[in-house]
Amino acid sequence: MRHWIDIVEAAIGAELLDKVSPYTERGQANAEKIERLQKQIDAEEQNSIPNVPVSLQHTDEQDEQAWRTDMELLRMELEKKKQSALRALRAEQKKAQEIHQAKLDGYTQAGREEWEDYYDKVKKQVSTLADKHMSTTAKQGKAIAAMAKRQLKK
DSSP states (O other): OHHHHHHHHHHHHHHHHHHHOTTSHHHHHHHHHHHHHHHHHHHHHHHHTTTSOGGGOOOTTSOHHHHHHHHHHHHHHHHHHHHHHHHHHHHHHHHHHHHHHHHHHHHHHHHHHHHHHHHHHHHHHHHHHHHHHHHHHHHHHHHHHHHHHHHHHO
């Protein structure tokens, strides 16, 4: 028997034997660690199934066609929600664009009114200057006419 023990020790090495042997302190610690990790994995596997809704759990006992139908219905519902959200986003963007356009139209109208007011003022001033010039020209015309009459009388 000792012969076989020597062969196993030579093949796997003393370090590995120390890690896996249940008779060494290090081997016992590793065995406890492996057992704890195994329990943790089992607990995660047990807890992962209840987190999935029953309608989405797929096991071999369930009818495959019914599961596919349910998945297709869920996909269609998701697509409807996407389309609805997209329509809402487009409506919001359109409303923002209309508000922006209304502001621009308001600025345009205010600019047009400002220009019309300025144009009216300029028109009045030009008219006043023209009237003033016309009255001056008329006075000069009358003076020239009077001078011409005097010249003709002489």
